[in-house]
Amino acid sequence: MKTFQQQFEELENIVRTFESGDVDLDVGLKEFEKGMKLAGELKKKLDGAEVKLETLKKEYIKS
Amino acid sequence: MTYTVSQFNAAISSYLSEGLGTVSVRGEVVDLKIAKDRLVFFDLKDAAARVGCFMMRWELPEGIRDGMEVEIAARAGLFKQSGRFHLRVITVVPVGDGALAAALRQLKEKLEREGLFAAERKRPIPRFPQTIGIVTSAQAAAFTDIVRILNNRWGNISVVLSPAAVQGAAAAAEIVLALERLNSRPDIDVIIVTRGGGAAEELNAFNSESVARAIFASRVPVVSAVGHERDTTIADLVADLRASTPSNAAERVVCDRRETLVLLDHFTEVMHQALHRQVERSHHTLETFVRTGEFWFAGLVERLEHARSLLEHLNPQAILQRGFSITKDHTGAIVRSVKAIHCGDVIRTTVSDGQIVSEVIR
Numbered sequence: 001m002k003t004f005q006q007q008f009e010e011l012e013n014i015v016r017t018f019e020s021g022d023v024d025l026d027v028g029l030k031e032f033e034k035g036m037k038l039a040g041e042l043k044k045k046l047d048g049a050e051v052k053l054e055t056l057k058k059e060y061i062k063s
Numbered sequence: 064m065t066y067t068v069s070q071f072n073a074a075i076s077s078y079l080s081e082g083l084g085t086v087s088v089r090g091e092v093v094d095l096k097i098a099k100d101r102l103v104f105f106d107l108k109d110a111a112a113r114v115g116c117f118m119m120r121w122e123l124p125e126g127i128r129d130g131m132e133v134e135i136a137a138r139a140g141l142f143k144q145s146g147r148f149h150l151r152v153i154t155v156v157p158v159g160d161g162a163l164a165a166a167l168r169q170l171k172e173k174l175e176r177e178g179l180f181a182a183e184r185k186r187p188i189p190r191f192p193q194t195i196g197i198v199t200s201a202q203a204a205a206f207t208d209i210v211r212i213l214n215n216r217w218g219n220i221s222v223v224l225s226p227a228a229v230q231g232a233a234a235a236a237e238i239v240l241a242l243e244r245l246n247s248r249p250d251i252d253v254i255i256v257t258r259g260g261g262a263a264e265e266l267n268a269f270n271s272e273s274v275a276r277a278i279f280a281s282r283v284p285v286v287s288a289v290g291h292e293r294d295t296t297i298a299d300l301v302a303d304l305r306a307s308t309p310s311n312a313a314e315r316v317v318c319d320r321r322e323t324l325v326l327l328d329h330f331t332e333v334m335h336q337a338l339h340r341q342v343e344r345s346h347h348t349l350e351t352f353v354r355t356g357e358f359w360f361a362g363l364v365e366r367l368e369h370a371r372s373l374l375e376h377l378n379p380q381a382i383l384q385r386g387f388s389i390t391k392d393h394t395g396a397i398v399r400s401v402k403a404i405h406c407g408d409v410i411r412t413t414v415s416d417g418q419i420v421s422e423v424i425r
Contacts, residue, residue, distance in 0.1 A: 003191070003193060004191045004193070005189060008190075008191060011327075011330055012330075014334070015333050015334060018333055018334055018338075019333060019337070024341075025341050025342070025345055028337065028338050029338070029370060029373070031334075032334050032337075032338050035330070035331075036331065036334065036373075039330055039331050042323075042327055043327055046219070046320050046323060046324055046327075048217070048218045048219020048220075048320075049218060049219060050218055051210055051214045051218060051220055051221070051222050052220070052221040053210065053222050053224070054222070054223045054224070055201065055223075055224045055226065056223060056224065056225045056226065056241075056244055056245075058226050058227070058237070058241075
C-alpha cells in the first residue's frame with residue numbers, strides 16, 4: 001500500500017511530463033489514466049479522520 | 064572494639080555516606096586537576112574554609128573552571144587508603160548568571176567545533192509524515208496546541224507522545240530517554256521536541272550536552288520548538304529544523320489539507336489540458352487524411368476513441384458522429400496501417416451506429 005507521499009510524488013512526475021511539452025498520444029493516455037487515478041485516491045485520503053493519539057510510558061530513571 | 068586502620072576508614076566512610084546521604088554544597092571551584100585523564104579533583108571553597116571533591120572525568124560537564132561558583136550534589140566519604148575526607152560529587156552545576164553564561168558559551172563552542180550545528184547535516188523533514196513523535200511533558204499546553212493544529216491542517220495522521228519532564232534536574236535525562244524511545248520505533252517519520260509552554264520556564268535541560276547529543280544522534284529528523292522568540296537554546300541549534308513556537312512546529316511539519324486539495328485540482332487541470340491539446344492535434348491530422356481521399360486510417364481513430372471515453376467533458380458523441388470509425392481485420396485486430404491488409408481481405412468497420420463489412424479493393 002503506497003504512502004500518500006509516494007503517490008503524490010508519482011503524480012508530480014506525471015504532471016511534470018505533461019508540462020514539459022508534447023506528449024505522444026499513446027503515452028499521454030496511459031499517463032493520464034494513471035494520473036487521474038492517483039489524484040482520486042489522494043483526494044480520498046485527504047478526507048481523513050481525526051489525529052490518532054498514543055502516549056508512551058515513561059520509565060523511571062534510577063539516580 | 065579496636066579497629067584496624069583499614070576497617071576504621073571503611074567504617075567511617077560508610078557511616079558518613081549512609082548517615083548523611085546526598086548533600087548539596089555551594090562554593091567556588093579551585094585547584095581543578097585531572098589525573099590520568101580519568102580522575103577529577105578540585106576543592107570547593109568559601110571565604111573561610113575549603114573541602115576536597117572528587118569525581119570521574121566523564122561526569123564533569125563542559126565549562127567547569129577554576130574560579131567558578133557552583134552547586135554540587137555529593138556524598139561524603141573517606142578515601143580508603145589515605146583516610147582523606149572528601150565529597151564524592153554526583154552532579155555539579157554552575158550558579159550565578161556569569162558562571163552559567165560562561166559555561167553555556169563554552170559548551171556551544173565545543174559542540175560547534177564537533178559539527179553538531181552544521182547546516183549540511185540537517186536532514187529534510189518528510190513532506191507528508193504519517194506518524195509524528197512529540198517529546199514534551201504530558202500536561203504541556205504545547206502538546207494540546209500541536210494536536211489541535213495537526214487536526215486542523217491534516218487530520219489523517221498518528222501522533223505518539225513520548226513524555227519527559229522539561230524542567231528540573233531530571234529533565235535532561237528524561238528528554239534523552241524520550242528521544243531514544245521514539246527512535247526505537249520504525250514508524251516515526253519526524254519528531255517534535257518542545258518545551259511545556261509556560262512563560263517562566265527554565266530551559267536548562269535544552270542547553271545540556273546530553274540532550275544536544277541525543278538530538279544529533281537521532282535517526283529520525285528532529286524539529287525543535289524550544290527557545291522563546293529571541294532565545295535560542297543548544298537544542299534549537301542542533302535540531303534539523305527550528306520552529307519559533309510549538310504551533311509553528313505543527314504548521315511546518317504537515318501541509319494544509321485544503322491547500323493540497325487545490326494543488327491536486329491544479330494537477331488534474333494540467334493533465335486534462337495537455338491531453339486535450341494532443342487530441343486536437345491528432346484530430347487535425349485525421350481530418351487532413353480524410354480530405355485527401357485516403358482509404359486507411361493511421362490508428363489514430365482507435366486512440367481517439369480511447370481518449371473520448373476518458374475526456375467525458377469534451378463532447379463525447381462528437382468523434383464517432385463526425386464520421387470517424389474503427390476498422391478491424393478478419394482476426395479482430397485493429398487495422399492501423401495499409402500494410403496490415405491485402406486485396407481481397409474482408410474487413411469490419413465500426414461507425415457510430417453499427418458495423419459495415421467490406422472487401423478491400425485497393
